[in-house]
Amino acid sequence: MRPTALVCRRQRLKTNILWSRCRIVPEVASTAGVRYCSCHSNSLTRPGQHDSSARSSLSRPNNTNAPSNIQSSTPAADHRVLGTAQELFTSSSYSPGSPLFLPNGTHIINKLIGFLRAQYRQYGFREVLTPNIYKKSLWEISGHWQNYKDDMYEVRGRGATGETEGELGEDEQYGLKPMNCPGHCLLFKSQNHSYRDLPVRYADFSPLHRNEISGSLSGLTRVRRFHQDDGHIFCRPQQIGKEIDLALAFVNMVMKTFGLPKYTLVLSTRPEKDFIGSLELWDNKSGLPWELNEGDGAFYGPKIDIQLQDSDGKYHQLSTIQLDLNLPQRFELEYQVAEGEPDYNPNTPGKATPVLIHRAIFGSLERFLAILIELYAGRWPFWLSPRQGIILTVQNDEPVLRLAEEAAAKISGYRSIDVEATELLQPAPIASDPTFLIDVDSSSRSLSKKIQRAKSMKYNLIFVVGSKNLADNSIDVDVSGQIQGSSEDGASKFQSVLTDLIGASSQGNSRALKMQIDDVRALLLRMERDFI
Incomplete structure (x- = not known):
């Protein structure tokens, strides 16, 4: 068999891949000789670790x-x-x-x-x-019926239309x-x-x-x-x-x-x-x-x-x-x-x-x-996470519970429909602005147990509200889960966002950041936009 001549030009894309762009010389008729x-x-750092098919399963x-x-x-x-x-x-x-x-x-x-x-x-x-689903005749045109039929599901229609050659007098045959x-x-x-x-x-x-x-x-x-x-x-x-x-x-x-x-x-x-x-x-x-x-x-x-x-x-x-x-x-x-x-x-x-x-x-x-x-491994980036944040209440008196619910609505970007209310009030429709998954834990458990549970469920952000937050409409933020689940680059980007929004006071303490409730959504929008 005639060997194939191969010309390779190596170049580097601007990001993380080194590749060889190859072309077969035109006069060669087959790639059989190519090895x-x-x-x-290039190797990338796994999130959470810091430096110091079409077949599904392939050999x-x-x-x-x-x-x-x-x-x-x-x-x-x-x-x-x-x-x-x-x-x-x-x-x-x-x-x-x-x-x-x-x-x-x-x-x-x-x-x-x-x-x-x-x-x-x-x-x-x-x-x-x-x-x-499409008729068998379409899959015959494409070649799938001849070459891929064993991997397809066949479906039978009810009665023949006679509109396609080969279907006269027969039930129509389809392929999923x-x-x-x-x-x-x-x-x-x-x-x-x-x-x-x-x-x-x-x-x-x-x-x-x-x-x-x-x-x-x-x-x-x-x-x-x-x-x-x-x-x-x-x-x-x-x-x-x-x-x-x-x-x-x-x-x-x-x-x-x-x-x-x-x-x-x-x-x-x-x-x-x-x-x-x-x-x-x-x-x-x-x-x-x-x-x-x-x-x-x-x-x-x-x-x-x-x-x-x-x-x-x-x-x-x-x-x-x-x-x-x-x-x-x-x-x-x-x-x-x-x-x-x-x-x-x-x-x-x-x-x-x-x-x-x-x-x-x-x-x-x-x-x-x-x-x-x-x-x-369970620690999702914030922008993908199904558990982006949770608000924990310190006391369960009415003002604290109300503040927690109001904070959840402001931060998440939507209001839940209260199905228990005597008069059902439907929220206004939401535009295409991002919404976030913010849960509230107002159970009777102690705060330490609530925090332990939230961390075991791998929430990215943990918010805490109590009576001390009522006066200035603030909220305490624990971002340690987000930092621990980030790559070194992701943690650096997140810290940069915190510094921009909160200032130098955000550095050095990931468990006791204090923010105004109205400012938290801006933090989440930045995290979403920057794929943090």
Whole structure:
């Protein structure tokens, strides 16, 4: 077999990743001769420690430089154990592989989705909604029925419409979607597009279903129902490089924001069988970076996968970027192009076929959450935490209780509906300003026991109010939980915010900060904005 010539250009992104950008020399027809071109992120400090898939569970890459930063598993580090202890999610034998999220876990999932939605506009994505089931005939067009049927759930309709070839006189056959790309192809095809409109970028959070083998199901890392931050970019051939660079920059920003440890980027090429498209199309697309995983690409094109280890040392696929010239051809997608443009083809005057780039940043939100649960070990950053703050009362007389409830309303940004009131008063609607999860403990327990309980539940901030706070409408703040749960950089950022808002008096004592109740919300808004 003819060896492949490989040209690598090393460069450093501005953040935390050292990578090699590789291209296959055009005259070489196959990547079969390429071996490993590895790319690993720089090691990051685990939060709380200071310095002095798409398969879910993947085998370790055959690479001596593969990261091994996560130590041997312990029960306390397992996301399934932590998820139960923190009341994040549960499971049921009535729906194997489909986690049920409790309010705490749902809060974190919604924060993850909200985080991505906030980034989408600056990266040019528009969110869409698509159906959960499609007819078999659509999956045949996309190639999923031929290549992915065993991993799909089949659904029967009631009665035949006879509108699709092969369905005359038969009940309609449907497939529950395992991915969003066919639906996004339908969206692109539903409108006329000029070359000036491209790239068109769609994002979708709708649930996906894959019929995984029951014995392989595991917690949140290998499931049958999951949510993926699924995105598809329809672009011109000359835009491919920039779009992949943007996607990789997006991935790198996310990894840095969440403080994720060392990860690996892997290039997967054409499978030995069960692929669509011509060999020429595949070979023309295989000049992408990094560590090579031959034969593990999707059936429609090569892909870049971001893999991260869990506490068991297993690798899980998170982000993915996949290049696809096949689906646009199968769906007969096109855009209008003017003569003289680089992508103008005289054989199809005025029309050209777009390139499709599949991309997911988190990958499966469930799997991403599992990694975060183990990474943070129960001490969530404030902006993600399901237990952001709790107000403890020293005395339970009426003025103190009233002050605690008023403080909770001001700090959190909303007022609860008092269902016990004689006359039900509904609060005014809330704008899109951030709201915070602030609980109140007005039980008869002693203050020391309340504090002990709050710390065991890993609240980020503990507020205390008593009769001494009535005169000046103040509140005492214990921020030790927030500091202990932060990385060195996070603790430094938090201290800087405290100094800005409170002054030098905030330094040196994390247990007895005194603030005006009206000023606390400004602190929380800064923590939210700065991802502390």
